[in-house]
Amino acid sequence: MNNKIHMRALLTAGFLAISGLALAHGDIVPQAVETKGLPPLGEEWAEENPYRAPSEHHDLAVEIGSSAYNQNCARCHGLEAISGGIAPDLRELEASHDGDEWFKERVINGAVRDGAVYMPRMADTLSQEALWAIRTYIESEAAKQ
Numbered sequence: 001m002n003n004k005i006h007m008r009a010l011l012t013a014g015f016l017a018i019s020g021l022a023l024a025h026g027d028i029v030p031q032a033v034e035t036k037g038l039p040p041l042g043e044e045w046a047e048e049n050p051y052r053a054p055s056e057h058h059d060l061a062v063e064i065g066s067s068a069y070n071q072n073c074a075r076c077h078g079l080e081a082i083s084g085g086i087a088p089d090l091r092e093l094e095a096s097h098d099g100d101e102w103f104k105e106r107v108i109n110g111a112v113r114d115g116a117v118y119m120p121r122m123a124d125t126l127s128q129e130a131l132w133a134i135r136t137y138i139e140s141e142a143a144k145q
């Protein structure tokens with residue numbers, strides 16, 4: 001094979017492999033979320049969504065949660081929290097203590113079945129503040145139904 005062509009073929013193959021990896025990788029790794037303005041909650045998980053109305057931080061939480069949701073959850077749970085069927089519709093989770101319990105369980109532990117990761121452990125990367133902000137955003141979308 002002509003050397004120049006060989007080189008190009010190698011470069012192309014390398015590029016495809018790298019971009020393929022980057023795509024696969026980008027699919028799973030949660031994106032850090034800036035939560036400035038929301039009060040820090042500490043290490044211990046809150047019992048209930050601390051930003052639920054009438055919290056004075058409700059509106060900011062919805063705003064932060066909206067973009068955080070779109071970056072980290074929408075590809076599986078659907079744009080604007082409307083499920084496309086790949087993963088459960090999160091608007092169905094009641095805005096109550098029980099709903100909060102289940103939300104925490106899933107974002108902390110993820111979902112693994114037969115060794116396959118259906119949902120990554122989001123709380124490994126996203127802060128408690130970011131996750132409650134996402135929860136607050138989902139609740140505001142649910143209220144629009």
Ligand code: HEC
Binds near residue numbers: 076111112113126
């Ligand atoms: C890679 C896909 C994927 C991503 C990304 C993802 N999830 Fe999930 N999630 C799932 C699947 C699949 C299930 C259902 C798991 C099961 O039933 O075993 C699920 C279940 C849940 C549940 C339980 C819902 C119920 O009705 O039982 C909650 C809460 C949840 N996810 C929240 C989130 C949040 C919040 C984010 C973003 C921070 C997120 N998920 C990101 C795939 C994903």
